[in-house]
Amino acid sequence: MSWLISRISAFAYRNYIFAIRNFFTMTEIFFWPVIGIISIGIMSGFLNLEPHYMNFLLAGAVISGVLQVSQLDVAYGFLYDVWSKSTKQTYIAPVRNYDMIIGSWLIGAARGIIAFAGLAVLAGAIFKFNLPELKYLIPSLAGVYLTAMIIGIVVILSIMTFGQRIDIIAWMLSVLMMLICGIYYPVTYLPAWLMKIAESLPLTYFLEYFRAGYGFELTFSHTLAKGFALSFVYIFVLFLLIEAAYRRAKRTGMLIRLSE
Amino acid sequence: MFIIEASDVKKTYTSGFLKRRRVEALKGITLSIEKGEIFGFLGPNGAGKSTFLNILMGLLLPDSGEISILGNRLRGSDYPMKLKKRMNMCSGNPNLPWCLTVRENLRFYAMLYDIASRTREKRISGIIEEMGLSKYADTRFDELSTGNKQKLSLAKSLINEPEILLLDEPTIGLDPDISQKIRVYIKKLHKEKGVTVILTTHYMKEAEGLCGRIAFINNGEIKAQGTTDELQQAASAANMEEMFIELANKQD
Numbered sequence: 001m002s003w004l005i006s007r008i009s010a011f012a013y014r015n016y017i018f019a020i021r022n023f024f025t026m027t028e029i030f031f032w033p034v035i036g037i038i039s040i041g042i043m044s045g046f047l048n049l050e051p052h053y054m055n056f057l058l059a060g061a062v063i064s065g066v067l068q069v070s071q072l073d074v075a076y077g078f079l080y081d082v083w084s085k086s087t088k089q090t091y092i093a094p095v096r097n098y099d100m101i102i103g104s105w106l107i108g109a110a111r112g113i114i115a116f117a118g119l120a121v122l123a124g125a126i127f128k129f130n131l132p133e134l135k136y137l138i139p140s141l142a143g144v145y146l147t148a149m150i151i152g153i154v155v156i157l158s159i160m161t162f163g164q165r166i167d168i169i170a171w172m173l174s175v176l177m178m179l180i181c182g183i184y185y186p187v188t189y190l191p192a193w194l195m196k197i198a199e200s201l202p203l204t205y206f207l208e209y210f211r212a213g214y215g216f217e218l219t220f221s222h223t224l225a226k227g228f229a230l231s232f233v234y235i236f237v238l239f240l241l242i243e244a245a246y247r248r249a250k251r252t253g254m255l256i257r258l259s260e
Numbered sequence: 261m262f263i264i265e266a267s268d269v270k271k272t273y274t275s276g277f278l279k280r281r282r283v284e285a286l287k288g289i290t291l292s293i294e295k296g297e298i299f300g301f302l303g304p305n306g307a308g309k310s311t312f313l314n315i316l317m318g319l320l321l322p323d324s325g326e327i328s329i330l331g332n333r334l335r336g337s338d339y340p341m342k343l344k345k346r347m348n349m350c351s352g353n354p355n356l357p358w359c360l361t362v363r364e365n366l367r368f369y370a371m372l373y374d375i376a377s378r379t380r381e382k383r384i385s386g387i388i389e390e391m392g393l394s395k396y397a398d399t400r401f402d403e404l405s406t407g408n409k410q411k412l413s414l415a416k417s418l419i420n421e422p423e424i425l426l427l428d429e430p431t432i433g434l435d436p437d438i439s440q441k442i443r444v445y446i447k448k449l450h451k452e453k454g455v456t457v458i459l460t461t462h463y464m465k466e467a468e469g470l471c472g473r474i475a476f477i478n479n480g481e482i483k484a485q486g487t488t489d490e491l492q493q494a495a496s497a498a499n500m501e502e503m504f505i506e507l508a509n510k511q512d
Binding site for chain 1: 273356359367373420
């Protein structure tokens with residue numbers, strides 16, 4: 001057990017240092033999400049939206065910021081090595097992929113909390129944004145963090161399989177998922193085929209539940225149960241897949257190529 | 261007592277559409293390495309030296325062949341974690357997380373090896389001092405000179421006090437004086453701690469000065485192995501340089 005804690009702490013420690021020492025990690029928390037909040041707040045004012053609709057949109061902007069920051073940290077757990085060309089050095093040590101994922105996810109969650117607090121306060125101060133009750137807020141945020149882990153693992157899995165040339169998906173995937181899961185609109189508004197896809201993604205349910213806190217009607221039954229059940233299934237399957245990708249990377253030499 | 265035994269280890273890299281491009285990196289490596297020796301792999305660039313070391317370290321999977329390290333037979337894709345704890349590796353042209361300082365880098369890797377916090381800091385300070393990096397302990401990796409980066413890479417590979425140390429061209433691209441310091445340190449480490457060292461190089465002097473036995477590898481095959489004298493005799497060469505040219509050209 002101490003092994004596991006030590007290895008997880010090692011990755012958390014490294015992500016923490018990268019987070020406090022690099023300007024781009026600061027902009028992820030304080031620049032892009034703030035721009036999103038201000039743009040949406042002003043647009044909502046211009047459109048003369050009723051307060052609960054404004055909350056609907058601002059909630060989407062806040063969640064978007066939190067998800068992006070948190071999932072990036074999981075991906076960074078692997079990308080810092082890829083960019084440093086030190087992937088080989090890390091895997092020389094007795095580490096498992098889940099050590100890296102969990103360690104970096106913890107820092108992602110911490111950065112996500114900072115982003116959430118900052119954005120909520122800002123949106124509240126400028127646009128009178130209100131947070132939903134804790135019974136809506138806490139499970140929804142927990143779900144967003146699980147989604148961040150899922151997206152981060154998919155990014156790592158993809159880079160381990162196809163190489164550094166596709167590291168751009170670290171920034172693309174979460175945006176795509178937010179689009180499908182109805183970040184600024186109910187998924188019922190989507191075309192039927194896209195709604196089917198949305199139903200298979202846990203984030204859809206967590207966004208729904210978060211907005212239920214503002215009085216919007218839930219589209220799905222057992223929203224939270226479905227969201228968490230799907231999350232755990234995805235995480236379990238992705239942990240298996242990442243082990244398979246790791247074995248493949250050792251067979252093809254990708255692990256070495258990522259260090260050159 | 262053999263600490264590493266490899267039998268008929270083969271590795272082919274494939275790439276391109278339908279994996280049509282194939283490079284045979286290892287064509288059947290068989291060798292045994294004794295506990296406590298410094299064993300060298302000598303050979304030209306692209307000979308397969310690093311591929312073999314990466315396989316020993318579990319970073320690459322061989323296509324076929326058998327490998328046993330410290331009594332652990334490597335099977336399939338599983339590489340025992342307990343074995344990784346007893347080994348480490350240092351590569352030439354070192355790369356470590358760029359914005360971590362010397363001390364932070366060592367701390368990160370020490371944590372990966374679960375070195376208890378009370379001994380961790382003491383060990384890190386000891387290694388930093390021993391490698392002559394005290395002045396740079398709080399300098400970021402990307403601000404270090406090439407020589408100091410290499411020293412840090414070597415320091416990192418000693419953090420878990422390994423029984424087997426793999427050194428992949430540890431002095432490549434370094435000034436002669438730093439290269440010499442690193443060689444002296446490797447010798448000291450071997451003498452004082454009895455670490456088994458497996459070294460790849462294409463510097464004859466390095467192989468001659470450090471290694472008890474050497475395998476000359478070219479085109480993925482061991483062309484000759486033995487002591488420096490035995491290799492020179494096998495190639496009918498007057499010195500190591502002649503031997504290198506003779507064995508390297510034999511294939512062609």
